Amino acid sequence: xxxxxxxxxxxIRQFDLHNMVxxxxxxxxxxxxxxxxxxxxxxxxxxxxLYLSTTKKSLVPGRWQSxxxxxxxxxxxxxxxxxxxxxxxxxxxxxxxxxxxLFANMLGLxxxxxxxxxxxxxxxxxxxxxxxTVLIVGFWKNGLGFLQLFNPGGVPxxxxxxxxxxxxxxxxxxxxxxxxIRLWANMLAGHIMLKLFASFxxxxxxxxxxxxxxxxxxxxxxxxxxxxxxxxxxxxQAYVFAILTSVYLNDALHPGH
Amino acid sequence: xxxxxxxxxxxxxxxxxxxxxxxxxxADALEALGDKVKSAQKARAPDLDEEASGWAVGINYxxxxxxxxxxxxxxxxGFDYLVGTKPWGLMAGIILGFAxxxxxxxxxxxxxxxxxxxxTGGKDAGGES
Amino acid sequence: xxxxxxRLIGAGLACSGMIGAGIGxxxxxxxxxxxxxxxxxxxxxxxxxxIFGFAVTEALGIFSLLIAFLLLFx
Numbered sequence: 001x002x003x004x005x006x007x008x009x010x011x012i013r014q015f016d017l018h019n020m021v022x023x024x025x026x027x028x029x030x031x032x033x034x035x036x037x038x039x040x041x042x043x044x045x046x047x048x049x050l051y052l053s054t055t056k057k058s059l060v061p062g063r064w065q066s067x068x069x070x071x072x073x074x075x076x077x078x079x080x081x082x083x084x085x086x087x088x089x090x091x092x093x094x095x096x097x098x099x100x101x102l103f104a105n106m107l108g109l110x111x112x113x114x115x116x117x118x119x120x121x122x123x124x125x126x127x128x129x130x131x132x133t134v135l136i137v138g139f140w141k142n143g144l145g146f147l148q149l150f151n152p153g154g155v156p157x158x159x160x161x162x163x164x165x166x167x168x169x170x171x172x173x174x175x176x177x178x179x180x181i182r183l184w185a186n187m188l189a190g191h192i193m194l195k196l197f198a199s200f201x202x203x204x205x206x207x208x209x210x211x212x213x214x215x216x217x218x219x220x221x222x223x224x225x226x227x228x229x230x231x232x233x234x235x236x237q238a239y240v241f242a243i244l245t246s247v248y249l250n251d252a253l254h255p256g257h
Numbered sequence: 258x259x260x261x262x263x264x265x266x267x268x269x270x271x272x273x274x275x276x277x278x279x280x281x282x283x284a285d286a287l288e289a290l291g292d293k294v295k296s297a298q299k300a301r302a303p304d305l306d307e308e309a310s311g312w313a314v315g316i317n318y319x320x321x322x323x324x325x326x327x328x329x330x331x332x333x334x335g336f337d338y339l340v341g342t343k344p345w346g347l348m349a350g351i352i353l354g355f356a357x358x359x360x361x362x363x364x365x366x367x368x369x370x371x372x373x374x375x376x377t378g379g380k381d382a383g384g385e386s
Numbered sequence: 387x388x389x390x391x392x393r394l395i396g397a398g399l400a401c402s403g404m405i406g407a408g409i410g411x412x413x414x415x416x417x418x419x420x421x422x423x424x425x426x427x428x429x430x431x432x433x434x435x436x437i438f439g440f441a442v443t444e445a446l447g448i449f450s451l452l453i454a455f456l457l458l459f460x
Contacts (some may be wrong), residue, residue, distance in 0.1 A: 163356070170329045170357040178324035185316045236313060326448065334459060344456050351455065355448045359441050366437075370430065 009199035011192045015118055035122065038114045042103040071099070078243055083250040090249050093133065097126065098242035105187060105234035109227070117237075118187040120180060127176035130245045138252035149255040179244060186237050190230045197223045314369075321365065322358040329354015393457055400454040407447025414439045 021032040053064035061069055075095045079087050101117060108115025116122050138146035150168040151160070200219035208215060333350015337343055418436045422429035 166353050167357040167360060170325055170332065170354050171361050173332070174321070174324035174328035174354070174357065174361075177328055178320040181320035181324060182317055185320060186313060189312075189316070233313060240313075240317075326451075330455060347455060347459060348452055351448060351452050355445065359437070359444070362440075363437050366433070370433070 009203060011195040011199065014114070014191060014195055015188070017119075034114045035116045035119060038107060039100075039104065039116050039122075042100060042107055042116070045107065046099045046103050075242060078239075079246045079249075082243060082246040083253060086253055087246060087249055090133075090137075090246070094242050094245050094249075097130070097245060098238055101126070101183065101241050102235060102238035105238060106231070108187070108191070109230055109234060115187055115191060117183055118191055120184040123180040123184045124176065126183075126241070127179040130179065130248060131176040134248045134252040137249065138255065141253060142255055146252070146255050149251060175248065179241070183237050183241055186233055190226075190233050194223065194226055194230060197226060318362055318365065321361045325358030325361060326351060326354040329357060397454040397457040400450050400457060403450025403453070404447045407443055407450070410443040410446075411440065414443060 017033045017035055019031040019033055020037055023030050023032060049064075050068055053068040056062070056065070058065065072095070075098050076088070076091055079091050079094050083090065104116045107113050108118065138149075142148075149172065150165050152164060152168065155164050197219045201216050201223065204216035204219065205213050330347060330351045332354070333346040333348065335346075336350065337346035340346065414436065418429075418432065421432070
């Protein structure tokens with residue numbers, strides 16, 4: 001951390017992007033940033049975790065293998081219960097999303113690490129991926145019958161044309177936005193809170209004199225209390241993202257339910 | 258969770274050695290064991306809705322509402338851009354987006370209330386899942 | 387003053403209408419919550435009224451947002 005006065009405790013600075021490798025194609029800047037680096041780290045961690053934990057395929061699983069199995073079964077149960085049995089075709093997609101978001105969130109909690117999911121463009125890209133998948137699958141499986149999703153029963157025709165169908169369409173189209181804002185806002189707010197309280201510790205311990213320095217214990221306790229909450233939020237948001245993905249896939253597979 | 262599955266496996270292997278006469282019994286027992294495993298798994302699964310912090314719930318509502326308004330406004334603006342009815346599409350779009358957002362929020366709140374009712378009330382909804 | 391600058395300032399001022407909506411929403415949900423804690427059994431019956439109040443209050447906020455958008459993009 002650079003010690004510029006004032007800038008030192010800026011809680012937003014942790015979200016700054018730095019180019020690690022400058023790449024410029026045409027007028028597009030596709031440099032390899034610290035965000036991309038952390039994504040690669042998350043993917044490598046997932047691959048290592050799943051590979052190493054399943055190399056020794058024992059019947060009675062060891063610690064690592066059972067963790068890997070639990071993560072598998074957790075997501076598989078979730079997909080099965082929300083999207084039905086034919087939703088299991090999309091299990092690899094949902095599992096990859098879940099693991100990527102979980103690892104990106106969890107690694108972001110390590111001090112000095114960057115959190116890719118605290119940038120809305122990353123979460124929006126993930127949400128758009130889900131949205132495009134849902135649209136393609138919906139039209140592929142049901143043809144134009146997918147549009148039944150926007151045509152709820154039990155409503156007078158006039159009301160349907162004027163109000164209900166536009167509302168359904170707007171609700172449907174706003175899904176990727178709310179989907180991405182949810183994850184992004186949670187991660188952003190959590191990291192700002194952590195950073196704020198952590199900087200209070202330093203500010204009080206350095207800035208105050210004598211016995212007042214002991215006041216720094218209060219924000220320290222707060223930081224310690226916030227950390228498990230953040231771990232919970234990191235897991236919960238990955239879970240929420242995955243379960244909503246399977247709910248949307250359920251809409252694509254069985255419209256009109 | 259995993260340990261229970263291995264019991265299941267061992268039990269199945271055991272049942273193969275039985276004579277066909279008792280296989281009906283075995284199948285019943287197996288089913289009962291399966292139920293037991295399922296209920297044990299359900300009891301062990303973390304109740305995530307319970308642990309959701311109020312903060313996350315608030316962000317959830319806000320994101321749904323904001324997303325609907327923004328998308329409605331964008332639709333209206335796009336409509337204006339294409340058709341050339343300058344301010345009216347945007348107005349109608351934002352109002353429609355507001356209505357859609359309110360509806361989504363109401364639906365979410367309703368489903369949440371229902372879940373709460375199930376937890377404190379009966380088991381009628383637990384059977385179907 | 388430049389007309390463009392006046393337009394932007396006007397959009398910003400229009401957004402201040404959201405302050406009232408925010409205060410109003412706080413009142414509605416706060417009072418609902420305190421009433422629901424006093425009498426939890428009646429809380430569910432008043433849910434419709436809560437949403438009605440929320441919708442009307444938020445609609446007024448949305449109107450100011452609408453004016454801001456009209457000034458910005460209209």
